[in-house]
Amino acid sequence: MRNALSLLVLTPAIGALLLGAVPNGAEALMRRLSLAVSLVPLAICVWIWSVFDTSRGDFQLVERVGWLPQFGASYMVGIDGISLLLIALTVVLTPIVLIAAAGSVHHRFKGYLVAMLMLESTMLGSLVAIDLLLFYVFWELMLVPMFLIIGIWGGERRVYASIKFLLFTMVGSLPMLAAIIYLAMQHGVGAGQVGNLSFALGDLYGTHLSPVAAQACFLAFFLAFAVKVPMFPLHTWLPDAHVEAPTGGSVILAGVLLKMGTYGFLRFALPLFPEAMVAASYWIGALAVIGIVYGALVAMVQPDMKKLVAYSSVSHLGFVMLGIVSLNTAGVEGAVYQMLNHGVSTGALFLLVGVVYERRHTRLIAEYGGLWKQLPVYAVCFLVVMLSSIGLPGLNGFVGEFLILLGAFRFNHALGAVAASGVVLGAAYMLWMYQRVMFGPVTNEKNLKLTDMTRRELATVLPLIALAFVMGVYPRPFFDVMRASVATTLAHASKATAARDLAAGNQPTAHAAAGASIRVRESPRHVVAEPEGGGAAAPAEDSAVPAAGNGEAH
Amino acid sequence: MHAAATEVTASLPIAVSYLRYIPLAPLVGVLFHVALGYRLGRRAVGLVACAAVAVSFALAAKAFLTVLGSAAGTVVTDNVYQWLSSGEFTANVTFSVDALSSVMIMVVTGVGFLIHLYSIGYMAHEEDYARFFAYLNLFTAAMLVLVLADNLPLMFVGWEGVGLCSYLLIGFWYTDPEKASAGKKAFLVNRIGDAGFVLGAFTIFWALVDLGQGSLTFATINARAAELPAWASLAGALLLFVGATGKSAQIPLYVWLPDAMAGPTPVSALIHAATMVTAGVYMVARLHGLFEAAPAALQVVGIVGAATALLAATIGIAQTDIKKVLAYSTVSQLGYMFLALGVGAYGAGIFHVMTHAFFKALLFLGAGSVIHGLHDEQDIRRMGGVAQKMPITHATFALGVLAIAGVPGLSGFFSKDEILASAYAGGHFGLWICGVLGASITAFYMTRLYVLTFRGKFRGDHHKWDHAHESPIQMTLPLMVLAALAVVGGYVGVPEVLGGNNAFAEYLAPSVGHHQLGLAAGTELMLMGISVAAALTGIGLAWVMYSKGPDADLILKNKLGGLYQQMREAYNIDAVYDALVVQPLMRASDALWHSVDVRVIDGVANGTAAAVNSAGEGWRRWSTGNVQHYMLTVLVGVAALILALTLSSLIGVAG
Amino acid sequence: MTQAINSGLPLIVACSWALLLIVVEMFSGDRRFVGVAWMGVIGLAVTAAMSVHYASVPAVYGNALALDGYAVYFNLLACTLGAAAMLLSIDYLGDAGIVRGEYYSLMFFAVIGVVIMAAATDLIVMFIGLETMSMAVYVLAGIRKSDLRSNEAALKYFLLGALASALLLYGVALLYTITGSTVLADVSKALSDTQHAGADHLVLLLATGLVLIGFGFKIAAVPFHLWAPDVYEGAPTTVTAFMATAVKAGGFAALMRTVLVALAPMRAELAPVLWGAAAVTMTLGNVVALRQTSLKRMLAYSSIAHTGYLLVGVTAGTNEAGSSVLFYLAAYGAMNIGAFGVMAALARRGRGCEKISDFSGLAQTHPAMACAMALFMLSLTGIPPLGGFVGKLYVFTAAMHAGLVWLVVIAALNSVVSAAYYLGVVRTMYFDNAPADVLPPARPYAAVVVAVAAVVTILLGVAPSPVLGSAARAFSKVLLG
């Protein structure tokens, strides 16, 4: 399949348009159609995984079509290990959310399905885009469906939550647009002719920027991605967005959208501004650790279940950020793996909270109590998912957290130690919530009438639980896929990181060596190769990136 | 004069593939209970649960015999698959059995099997039968993984796995909020210890990477421990010891064990007496090379052990609940084990682990049988004379008491004496004195417990007395077997001076090194005499005081005054922790949420929005609708523009 | 000689066509003047075609008028926007109770005014073009004689327009006395040759300022913007549509030629002032729009904000910046025609739909219209991949190239503020539920225009190269040297 990636991105969008044509009455047809449409990207992703060459760290299945030649921007897509894993997460979560939607969404059902499919399309787009401008396009487009999902199908304060979500993200992302343009321009200057800008990621790797400019651009990128992660001071939109979003919306928001921030750091901020990133790694690490402890502490006292899970996401993603800034193989691979874990376990947590919300229409922990006796199956599922989220060994959460702490400890003992306390706090608020909801006598008589999970609800949660077990016991396939890509990403910053590690007094970790060993054509111009013929021949005057040697597309 | 450096003979690995089924069998049991348990009824569940542990026991015995039979230092290993590898770090799922872990798996599966059998009777009338046995099997699997693991990460999987099971089992009767929060407390305190464990593992790992051989297998750690930089080995050892204190309930993380008595008694017997709590001791013994490389850490282990032994013993005296007394006795005995490790007598420590498993499991099960018989009566002040009603329980319990008190001829005497002798030989006189004192106090409170429960006449309400009856055969059989083991168990390690060849220490030598006492026969006998005397005085004193009834406590109360009340409330350490840690944490998180999140960050966000809005409102008012105001603005605009132009041209000219 | 006639021919044909319209209108019995409207549209098409055919680089009539690429681009832009406004008006006039045939000829004359302004290379010809356009639009604004608001809008527009022309004229007069000519090229040469010192320089600055103000008023730059909200709100919606798009384009055509050609030697002094004007206009436009409840008034302030973004391009002043302004005007025109088109389509006599709250729940009652409006709002915010985004991107890149980094950052942050009110409209349409008395179905003509505008907005976003290319070619020959 020549342009698998474009197909992957466009199928959900086309499906959404098809769905638009379905008459409002036919709910069953809508359900089946939307599910079928969402399974196509899953199939494509499986095919890509089978074809993916794990030994190569650079981009594969690259497709390139001229879009804005005047700017040197082109529709250029490609994937490497990291984006493949996140794509897999997206294509797994979306069908689950669509199945769950049948039970939970009642008014304007068709609109919900259309919005969800459009959301999937834009998320996949931003994961495959390796042209900065194309990435920015999908990055902004992602906001619109999410804004609608929170705004139309959300809870009482949904309007405030959706506007807050939107403005927070936009405040972050627009300075990034300015930085992207500046970067593209600098590339033009670097390559001799002032005129020819280029947004292709491959070309921009080598751009040399004055230290001040590099810092400024890095800060702009940092702001955009930190809001999305969310990192400590910029996180207050998340609890509101989660509490007010419908169940499906929360699952996707927590499962995939939050990962865009951390993915952005790994794909763009780190390779484009290695020195700035390494220099900033200390204070970002500090912010991440504050986020971990702060998120855990505040989660402790939340009266509302969804808000508690939202703050736990702040804490978990604080771990991921700590892993990334540790800039050693263990930390970064742990971070990428934790991204997947968080998607699985927090996604499942939101589904489970949704199950109870559908029955009692309240998320307050005080309203529940002694559910184990009423809903044994529900309680067991909740237990397993909770354990995976607090990182019990044998389940997926542990693998990610262990590696992140390992890497972080290498980076800085103090940060590693405080982060380890985050693990304890994490267990504390989760167990306390679990106890108040599940254990103890049945306090509220309304809970006596609750029915256990239906087959549909089980169908949404069980795959995630199975995934949690598999990822906990046998994580090798996932690590094989991302090993080369992480090494390449770290290789970009290897010089600066080695200097930092030496300054910090411990030996330069092996990744510097490992980076070199991974077969990476280091010259910035040709990291991205073009397909032989290419789906649509790159337009002639696109002189920014001369067609490189052999193409990859199969 | 430190004991001779323990040399470890080179280990000769024998690759096998059956070790993996030891933890797998109980896991299969768990799956069975979860899937089919509720449908197939009690008999099937009980059968499968015991069968699973029996299979593990058989395989464990096979491994034990292979190690016993072959040359010293042989290690049976089973490399299943590579679990994790990222950068320099790799973790494999490899199970290995050497002398040390062979003893442990025999104890875990052996005592475990007996307790499973006992539980069938004890839990007969519980409706969540399948769930109980699912947890019990899961615990056995996790404990076996912990003991069989050949590297720290895999051990950590078992380590937290047993923590989870103790959480589930303590909170088994979840409808009662205290029991649920006792479970939570156990898990969280363990988690604090686990955090220390993990940090210790990292310290060692990265130190080893700097040495060029980054790996966390026990063999590598012990081998390269000496070459580690001093701070790394000390920090690593201490952090790992924090993990051990969490799991094995030593100061300061012992507060969860007494509350853990909220769980069913077989749970207390299996987890909080015989197996889980010894995990910390096993870990320190396993990593003896590391601890040796950091003598200061070893010192700390010894001191903490002795202190805990003494403290717990004093609390034990004043307890009135039968299970609480046994709980504090366990904490105290664990203190002894750590004391043994602290003085370098790893063999003696493990020997005490084994013997303690036998008689403490026996005592707990005996107590369970008494509680079962007296319809959940746990306060010893309302018992008495139970001997007539429950002869077998009385006999076995008495043997247990004698064993733990250290009466010569029984297993307790041999293991405890070896520890005290090693302490004395190692020159740790302070620790030795604590040990002896602790021994006599132990004898005192165990005899008090025995006398108040079994002797004299019944003090509870006669309704319970009429229905009191001996427990069924499934419960008394394990008691008798354990009693036999409690008596015979000691003869495996009879010291030379009493004509034995201390076979147990010899057997463990390849794993943890053999530690020669180097004492003259005379001094050794003299030490034995002193410890026996201490034990007998304790027994005699308690017998005399308590044979008349529980009011003997009053004598102690006015003799010790306020101290006695403190001992009764276990120096209310819980309240201290609550005030120092839990409450400030909750207040802090509440303050953080309201002040930082709501007021500061949201304040800033909403503030800017409000500022922009008010600016908008201000400028909006500017268009008043009156044409002449607009004209005025235009003309003012003209003036402003001209001014700006002149300024910019002046700056332009000057600039 | 033939050159002069050829360049002038399109204008001559256009004017005669407009006059013909008046005559035809007198005899047409049809109260809704559909025939007249179509004649107007055909007339605009003819004008546009002829101007493309007769395009010639050299200026004629004593180089007062140059039908060069730049003029042709604006000609096409003005004609299309004018035609769109006319088509929108066909249904709208009937609903709004305006039985005035001359509406279409007036609009035709206004387009002619814009064409003259774009083609003028002499200040006075530019002034005449400006006046022709303004005169027509004054009347158009007040066309609904019975409605107080329409009268008031016309009056305000007239008074302030007259004041601005007076200022402009006075500026031109002073400039004439200093440089001896009113032709842009000669003025520029005169300014660069002789060094004006002392008092003379002061008068020169005064003259430049006055000239800038004249055009600044027309494009509604701050502080000469106060008329725009009132007039946009008061005038009938289709006239507002025309004003917001074609009239503003004309204003920019004239401003750009003057600033970048005639006043080129004074670049150094003008740049900071333009920089300040751009920043203030953007910020004020966006911030006040936040507080508006009437959609028309909100779109007025939004058009002021977009003037600010365009001024960023003018401040940059490079070749690339000029063509980016041209492209942005096209994208901006399409978006606004669409937005006003939706309002015109749904308006009925008794029940106006000018308040934002009138649009609540539109997604359920009129899904197509709501989707189109949402599209225009997103494009105005600059959400990719729509025309608005590419326009902003082009202007920001050009400005960045010219070194105006901080202005671009301010513009970026302004887009965030604009997101608040644009998506506020989307929120009202999609989140709130429809009121009891549902809006009437959309008018056919208007719906077609809205659909075309939507398609153009998407095309300008996804495949903008053709328009980008023509904008670049159009502006390539404008700058001297």
Next chain:
Amino acid sequence: MIGTVHYLALSAVLFSIGAVGAVVRRNVIIIFMSIELMLNAANLAFVAGSNSLGSMNGQSIVFFVMTVAAAEAAVGLAVILALFRNRQTVAADEIALLKW
């Protein structure tokens, strides 16, 4: 001897009188007349300029301006008339329906 500067000064004075008149007076017609005054001030400047430059351009421009001013007067008065018919007032400050 009266030179160009004096003429320009006169036109400037006329211009400012017109500007002040437009802002101060309440009656809309008077406002319009003051704007016409400003236009004529511009004409004066043109004539002065043309005289000082010795070229006839300035003079011819004045004719253009006059015709434009006439057209503007016609349209303006028509608008004012329509307004008066509806509102019976010509006071500028009463015409303030469209605001904020």
